[in-house]
Amino acid sequence: MTDKKPKNIFVQGAIAASFIGESIYKHQTQKNIGAHSIFLGQVRSDVIDNKTVTAIEYTSYEAMALEKMHEIRESIFSKYSLTCMHVYHSLGTVAAGEICLFVFTSSAHRKAAIDACEETVERIKAELPIWGKELFEGEGYQWKENSLGV
Amino acid sequence: MTQITIIAFGQLTDITGNRFTIDNIIDTNTLKIQLEEQYPLLKNRKYAIAVDEQIVSENTLLNASSTVALLPPFSGG
Numbered sequence: 001m002t003d004k005k006p007k008n009i010f011v012q013g014a015i016a017a018s019f020i021g022e023s024i025y026k027h028q029t030q031k032n033i034g035a036h037s038i039f040l041g042q043v044r045s046d047v048i049d050n051k052t053v054t055a056i057e058y059t060s061y062e063a064m065a066l067e068k069m070h071e072i073r074e075s076i077f078s079k080y081s082l083t084c085m086h087v088y089h090s091l092g093t094v095a096a097g098e099i100c101l102f103v104f105t106s107s108a109h110r111k112a113a114i115d116a117c118e119e120t121v122e123r124i125k126a127e128l129p130i131w132g133k134e135l136f137e138g139e140g141y142q143w144k145e146n147s148l149g150v
Numbered sequence: 151m152t153q154i155t156i157i158a159f160g161q162l163t164d165i166t167g168n169r170f171t172i173d174n175i176i177d178t179n180t181l182k183i184q185l186e187e188q189y190p191l192l193k194n195r196k197y198a199i200a201v202d203e204q205i206v207s208e209n210t211l212l213n214a215s216s217t218v219a220l221l222p223p224f225s226g227g
Contacts, residue, residue: 041227061159064203101227130226131160144225145162
């Protein structure tokens with residue numbers, strides 16, 4: 001454990017495409033970077049028993065999630081040669097088609113950025129206390145469950 | 151009398167609400183028994199118990215200042 005305060009990763013509502021573009025743009029000044037890897041999670045309009053998912057409402061045990069994300073970040077930085085890493089996850093309602101997760105890793109060479117990005121996404125899905133409630137068209141909902149990598 | 155506040159998340163909130171209290175609980179094993187007596191629907195749900203933001207796998211002593219949370223399977227991302 002370090003004494004650094006965990007960074008906030010939560011964004012209210014969807015993550016805007018313009019925000020993602022802006023984040024990429026901000027890295028132009030860091031000329032030691034040779035590769036970026038980006039993962040974007042998008043809310044899928046699944047059809048379950050003839051009911052269509054129109055949005056997911058995310059909630060989290062925020063204090064624990066930020067603590068856990070801090071641990072993940074430390075372990076990814078110790079394993080891969082990264083220049084930087086940024087993670088954003090939505091809370092509240094995100095409509096189908098909108099972005100709910102943005103993971104952005106940068107390194108001098110591509111392999112570190114790609115592998116670190118993938119591992120971070122997998123760990124976020126498995127370890128962060130975040131829950132998605134799939135809201136159906138009209139009314140009704142079901143609680144989402146993460147499958148392993150499918 | 152020790153009263154412990156429990157916070158619940160995800161699908162468990164449909165059963166228990168977001169926050170409730172339980173009296174006279176000394177550890178997480180007795181908590182589990184008491185919980186399932188108070189909310190029988192919890193018996194067939196999968197969930198982890200976190201004490202002070204750490205998931206506990208062994209029986210853990212509780213006191214009035216403990217923050218206890220019930221965590222169903224995660225579904226972020």
